């Protein structure tokens with residue numbers, strides 16, 4: 001027997017006996033012993049698992065040994081532990097394969113980021129939604145703010161400071177009298193101004209905000225109200241040109257109005273419905289409808305959860321971005337997809353990444369969320385780490401997906417900033433550069 005073989009035999013014997021000290025000492029002198037295999041392809045880790053030596057298994061794991069290798073019977077160390085009834089060792093080995101990948105995930109103790117559509121300047125005061133008297137007094141108050149929508153587009157005017165920025169038109173009670181009494185207007189109570197609320201806790205001093213959606217032809221309306229105002233044409237990228245304060249209010253209003261426009265009839269029986277709770281409920285008018293017995297989510301505004309994820313390469317230096325066919329030329333983004341019924345966020349992340357790019361994902365970590373009112377999604381932002389790296393796009397939804405280095409993404413972060421600030425040169429920017437350029 002050669003000196004090397006003899007050393008390996010002593011190492012494997014120490015593992016079989018569970019001699020942690022001997023294992024540590026031998027590894028400090030000769031690290032390459034760690035994953036070497038002896039008879040029948042058994043590694044030191046498999047021998048600790050066979051004989052139930054928990055602490056010795058931990059010594060090997062803390063030295064970074066490979067848990068995925070198999071012996072000649074195709075068993076991993078975890079399989080061996082389970083076979084011999086050492087469930088605590090099997091558990092130890094279950095938690096460790098992804099450990100080094102989990103370390104690639106960024107730390108989670110960061111502050112909540114200030115994301116477009118997320119700012120809440122209003123207190124929604126849901127308890128007031130069924131207080132008809134109070135709502136009527138707010139409707140009549142000269143301080144109250146009314147936002148006007150037509151076909152889900154808000155009435156806006158160009159911003160004073162920056163040409164590319166647009167502002168919501170905040171109308172007063174006198175300007176909307178006719179609309180308020182029209183059967184072609186839908187009203188949603190959005191809440192009261194939080195800042196004002198802090199200064200003055202008297203109920204009558206509260207500045208309430210309402211969204212009014214009109215089916216009337218906007219040309220006439222605009223001429224009457226404010227000739228410089230206009231209904232925003234396209235939600236994307238139009239809504240990105242709003243300030244953060246305005247965008248947060250629009251996220252709420254547009255999502256609720258979009259729900260009304262798509263759920264006019266009772267989803268349970270197809271009957272007519274009436275609007276209640278200041279625009280936050282639709283109740284079926286058909287006596288005996290099942291939706292009238294108990295509480296049903298079909299009566300309330302719906303939100304669709306969507307996972308949006310940055311897939312990190314196991315090398316920790318690259319991430320994956322993809323292009324949908326419908327994206328403007330040169331634009332890449334994180335992969336995203338609807339959460340399906342009966343699915344966790346983690347499972348949705350793994351399934352969508354696999355479907356769209358063919359890449360398998362290991363650890364998943366939630367980062368932050370964003371309201372996405374086109375029409376009413378909740379974007380759930382995650383980081384995750386890939387365990388395979390070959391990309392094979394689905395071709396239906398995704399046209400191309402690639403791994404990008406940190407530098408490639410950073411170079412384009414300025415462009416992204418430009419897009420989220422509603423840069424007027426957005427089209428030019430997006431066309432001129434891609435993360436790969």
Ligand SMILES: NC(=O)C1=CN([C@@H]2O[C@H](COP(=O)(O)OP(=O)(O)OC[C@H]3O[C@@H](n4cnc5c(N)ncnc54)[C@H](O)[C@@H]3O)[C@@H](O)[C@H]2O)C=CC1
Nearest residue numbers: 304306308333334335336337338352372374375377379397
């Ligand atoms: N990078 C991205 O893809 C971004 C996506 N979003 C939003 O996320 C949403 C979902 O992302 P996708 O990649 O399109 O999802 P996805 O990857 O799940 O594919 C969308 C397809 O799934 C089907 N589908 C399943 N459930 C659906 C539901 N509840 N509503 C509509 N379609 C459903 C439809 O066939 C649809 O064409 C988009 O509609 C978009 O508004 C927002 C920002 C970025």
Ligand SMILES: [Mg+2]
Nearest residue numbers: 335336337397
């Ligand atoms: Mg998708």
Ligand SMILES: [Mg+2]
Nearest residue numbers: 337338339352
């Ligand atoms: Mg999907």
Ligand SMILES: [Mg+2]
Nearest residue numbers: 337352356397
């Ligand atoms: Mg998909």
Ligand SMILES: [Zn+2]
Nearest residue numbers: 266269284289
């Ligand atoms: Zn019904």
